[in-house]
Amino acid sequence: MAAALHFGGAKTTLSVVSRDYFLPPSVLPQKLRFAGSVASNNKLYGPLRFCYISRALKVNCEAVNVDVLEKKVTENVSFASGGNRITCVMKFGGSSVASAERMREVADLILSFPNERPVIVLSAMGKTTNKLLLAGEKAVSCGFLNVSSIDELRFIKDLHIRTANELGVDESIIEKHLEDLEQLLKGISMMREFTPRTKDYIVSFGECMSTRIFAAYLNNKGFKARQYDAFEIGFITTDDFTNAEILEATYPAVAKRLYDDWTSDPAIPIVTGFLGKGWRTGAVTTLGRGGSDLTATVIGKSLGLREIQVWKDVDGVLTCDPNIYEHAHSVPYLTFDEAAELAYFGAQVLHPHSIKPAREGEIPVRVKNSYNRSAPGTLITKSTITSKAVLTSIVLKRNVTTLDIVSTRMLGSLGFLAKVFSIFADLGISVDVVATSEVSISMTLDPSKFWDRELIQQELDNLVEELEKIAIVNLLQRRSIVSLIGNVKRSSLILEKAFCVLRNLGVNVQMISQGASKVNISLVVGDDEAEKCVRALHSAFFEGGHPKA
Numbered sequence: 231m232a233a234a235l236h237f238g239g240a241k242t243t244l245s246v247v248s249r250d251y252f253l254p255p256s257v258l259p260q261k262l263r264f265a266g267s268v269a270s271n272n273k274l275y276g277p278l279r280f281c282y283i284s285r286a287l288k289v290n291c292e293a294v295n296v297d298v299l300e301k302k303v304t305e306n307v308s309f310a311s312g313g314n315r316i317t318c319v320m321k322f323g324g325s326s327v328a329s330a331e332r333m334r335e336v337a338d339l340i341l342s343f344p345n346e347r348p349v350i351v352l353s354a355m356g357k358t359t360n361k362l363l364l365a366g367e368k369a370v371s372c373g374f375l376n377v378s379s380i381d382e383l384r385f386i387k388d389l390h391i392r393t394a395n396e397l398g399v400d401e402s403i404i405e406k407h408l409e410d411l412e413q414l415l416k417g418i419s420m421m422r423e424f425t426p427r428t429k430d431y432i433v434s435f436g437e438c439m440s441t442r443i444f445a446a447y448l449n450n451k452g453f454k455a456r457q458y459d460a461f462e463i464g465f466i467t468t469d470d471f472t473n474a475e476i477l478e479a480t481y482p483a484v485a486k487r488l489y490d491d492w493t494s495d496p497a498i499p500i501v502t503g504f505l506g507k508g509w510r511t512g513a514v515t516t517l518g519r520g521g522s523d524l525t526a527t528v529i530g531k532s533l534g535l536r537e538i539q540v541w542k543d544v545d546g547v548l549t550c551d552p553n554i555y556e557h558a559h560s561v562p563y564l565t566f567d568e569a570a571e572l573a574y575f576g577a578q579v580l581h582p583h584s585i586k587p588a589r590e591g592e593i594p595v596r597v598k599n600s601y602n603r604s605a606p607g608t609l610i611t612k613s614t615i616t617s618k619a620v621l622t623s624i625v626l627k628r629n630v631t632t633l634d635i636v637s638t639r640m641l642g643s644l645g646f647l648a649k650v651f652s653i654f655a656d657l658g659i660s661v662d663v664v665a666t667s668e669v670s671i672s673m674t675l676d677p678s679k680f681w682d683r684e685l686i687q688q689e690l691d692n693l694v695e696e697l698e699k700i701a702i703v704n705l706l707q708r709r710s711i712v713s714l715i716g717n718v719k720r721s722s723l724i725l726e727k728a729f730c731v732l733r734n735l736g737v738n739v740q741m742i743s744q745g746a747s748k749v750n751i752s753l754v755v756g757d758d759e760a761e762k763c764v765r766a767l768h769s770a771f772f773e774g775g776h777p778k779a
């Protein structure tokens with residue numbers, strides 16, 4: 231934590247905070263924060279242990295006059311933060327690097343910004359991750375001798391070898407990975423099991439290969455590039471395989487490695503998205519599906535960069551999922567809060583946890599279309615850039631489970647709620663939306679913490695069994711959460727319009743949540759009517775039209 235410098239009146243209060251991680255001097259002025267207790271005479275400050283660790287600046291001051299300190303800092307910053315420093319991070323997802331041609335276009339796009347010094351984060355090519363997972367599932371039961379003929383393995387081999395050849399890159403750079411991949415599948419066929427730890431290891435081959443091919447292509451074009459496996463440069467995570475969380479130690483480690491390499495031998499860093507290393511096991515972990523977005527924002531925060539760019543196959547964050555409604559259009563500005571709610575409540579376009587590092591680092595995130603680079607995209611920042619729109623976007627989270635729980639013991643609401651939530655905590659099940667009364671509570675369960683993981687049925691059975699010890703439980707599946715993201719200071723207008731639309735549509739809202747979030751109103755409806763709700767609401771809020779079913 232750091233506290234800002236406050237001067238005021240006869241007594242000046244400072245508190246010194248020693249930085250616990252490296253920051254390149256280029257970000258020193260705006261990042262420098264220090265404070266400490268001082269003598270009342272304002273001339274000589276009490277002994278302050280001022281320790282600011284950065285590569286170009288290591289200052290231990292026992293007694294310091296602030297002017298002297300700031301001068302020293304400024305001197306160091308000017309020499310260290312010359313023109314040639316990393317400026318931004320650019321992330322390209324699977325759809326942007328799905329073929330040799332796409333990789334060529336991404337390379338041209340990167341090189342079309344001569345004043346940028348980007349770190350590049352890549353996902354696996356196209357749908358390689360899905361195919362690696364499918365190959366692993368097949369290997370469990372196909373038999374050792376049939377592993378080589380698994381279709382998905384053949385597809386992956388062909389795609390990567392063909393891409394290397396088409397880009398004029400020596401296929402030997404991925405040969406070992408392809409050999410190891412086949413050996414791994416044979417191992418799975420012999421063990422006849424496909425654990426979460428093995429799933430993370432197998433999917434890592436996708437990003438490891440795409441980044442190697444791309445870095446080699448840039449080097450062949452005469453642009454010095456250096457490939458990095460994120461799990462080798464300090465992406466330290468929990469050991470929660472398929473769903474690992476970034477640990478704080480990642481930030482200084484990644485900053486130091488990328489910064490040291492950059493200052494000693496500048497080259498465009500090409501980093502694997504999605505991957506990390508478990509701090510306890512040392513095994514490869516993944517950050518949850520879509521996790522390359524998170525890789526990019528972590529690097530942005532680590533290096534204190536000017537901007538984080540997330541290149542997709544759509545013109546930014548749209549007013550709804552374009553797969554549901556073709557009239558969706560791009561949203562020019564979002565706040566971090568709005569983007570986080572969008573991502574959490576189902577907008578696949580951003581990883582649910584990716585906004586947090588950007589928000590903490592106060593670094594703007596720009597979502598752009600790699601197929602249409604002239605489109606302005608969406609700029610995500612801390613403050614709201616005023617918009618006349620009542621609503622920002624409509625998000626849909628399908629296949630949600632709702633629980634209606636009515637107390638049978640007339641417990642006071644405090645005891646009842648506490649008991650209900652303790653059961654959820656014990657079973658490690660998170661909830662999305664909650665509505666309570668004196669002796670009853672309704673809630674929606676997080677159906678897939680990372681999109682592709684479903685709550686297994688026995689988790690639900692265990693949950694109902696525990697709850698039925700204190701309540702009558704009604705479990706309803708195949709529900710959807712329609713989230714209206716916008717400025718809920720205008721919630722009355724939003725709700726009035728939304729309920730008018732849904733009434734005309736003949737849809738009954740089964741639960742509503744508004745107030746906890748300052749940017750989101752969530753409505754629970756049936757799965758089978760959710761998409762028509764999104765279309766009708768979009769028509770009413772963004773097209774001035776009347777509801778279209």
Ligand SMILES: Nc1ncnc2c1ncn2[C@@H]1O[C@H](COP(=O)(O)OP(=O)(O)O)[C@@H](O)[C@H]1O
Nearest residue numbers: 323324325542543544547548550551577578579
């Ligand atoms: N509100 C939304 N705005 C933009 N895209 C969305 C939204 N909701 C869902 N999507 C889907 O997310 C896709 C982009 O996310 P993703 O597939 O992760 O891209 P990439 O693989 O390039 O990172 C789009 O193609 C679109 O179909």
Ligand SMILES: N[C@@H](CC(=O)OP(=O)(O)O)C(=O)O
Nearest residue numbers: 323324353359519520521522
């Ligand atoms: N390849 C991983 C990580 C990722 O972020 O992919 P994409 O950028 O294509 O969403 C996945 O499919 O989840």
